[in-house]
Amino acid sequence: MTHHPSPSASPSHLTAIRDSYDTVAADYAQLVKNPAELDPLSRAMLAAFAETVRTAGLGPVADLGCGPGKVTAHLATLGVSAFGVDLSPRMIELARRAHPDLNFTVGSMSALATPDDSLGGILAYYSTHHTPPEQLPSVYAEFHRTLAPGGVLMLAGHVGGEEYLRLRPTEAYGGHPVSYESHLLPPDRIAELLNEAGLVLTSRLVQEPEEGAQRTVATFLARKPEPAAVIR
Numbered sequence: 767m768t769h770h771p772s773p774s775a776s777p778s779h780l781t782a783i784r785d786s787y788d789t790v791a792a793d794y795a796q797l798v799k800n801p802a803e804l805d806p807l808s809r810a811m812l813a814a815f816a817e818t819v820r821t822a823g824l825g826p827v828a829d830l831g832c833g834p835g836k837v838t839a840h841l842a843t844l845g846v847s848a849f850g851v852d853l854s855p856r857m858i859e860l861a862r863r864a865h866p867d868l869n870f871t872v873g874s875m876s877a878l879a880t881p882d883d884s885l886g887g888i889l890a891y892y893s894t895h896h897t898p899p900e901q902l903p904s905v906y907a908e909f910h911r912t913l914a915p916g917g918v919l920m921l922a923g924h925v926g927g928e929e930y931l932r933l934r935p936t937e938a939y940g941g942h943p944v945s946y947e948s949h950l951l952p953p954d955r956i957a958e959l960l961n962e963a964g965l966v967l968t969s970r971l972v973q974e975p976e977e978g979a980q981r982t983v984a985t986f987l988a989r990k991p992e993p994a995a996v997i998r
């Protein structure tokens with residue numbers, strides 16, 4: 767079944783994310799690295815994801831929580847048909863302006879206006895850590911619903927250590943006030959939740975904080991399984 771977002775019924779965490787990213791959008795777009803300038807491992811994971819999706823030829827990639835669309839555009843340069851979705855109308859405005867050839871829409875990854883089984887890939891790049899842990903099963907279920915069987919999910923972002931960590935920053939990206947929370951889950955818990963959503967984890971890269979970096983980041987690749995063959 768396809769769900770459609772209902773802005774009037776937005777849970778408060780979605781309102782906080784949308785309002786905060788609307789506020790920081792212009793500075794965020796200036797401050798965030800171009801994907802071509804990312805560290806070699808991050809670029810390699812994006813390239814591996816793009817190649818896997820391209821080879822499978824199952825459909826487009828949805829870049830969920832695309833922000834100003836830099837990574838969406840990077841996927842397009844890697845030969846993938848990609849579009850972006852973000853909660854923040856201001857982010858979507860900036861993405862459309864910077865990349866007029868690509869498709870960007872306002873929406874939530876928790877209720878996508880995307881048909882079942884239609885995506886060759888989903889990228890969630892540093893965009894799921896504002897979702898409270900109790901809401902993650904429904905977000906991952908939405909990933910599972912919209913991916914084609916054999917489609918690939920790449921999930922990357924901040925993670926916690928062995929314990930779950932809840933952060934409540936008051937400002938970000940050049941001192942702008944923000945009201946979102948960040949929920950840093952242990953990588954094992956993320957793996958468990960992906961598995962519970964019916965997605966099969968195929969790889970996991972954990973990058974420890976290096977000099978200058980504050981947090982551990984992790985990248986997960988998972989696949990929606992093909993229906994089991996019926997044996998007669």
Ligand SMILES: C[S@@+](CC[C@H](N)C(=O)[O-])C[C@H]1O[C@@H](n2cnc3c(N)ncnc32)[C@H](O)[C@@H]1O
Nearest residue numbers: 787831832833852853854873874875891892893
């Ligand atoms: C840290 S930014 C990352 C943007 C982009 N992926 C990048 O790497 O530059 C997080 C983005 O995720 C979006 N976001 C967070 N939760 C979302 C949700 N439930 N649905 C859609 N977008 C969401 C925010 O609006 C914000 O633009």
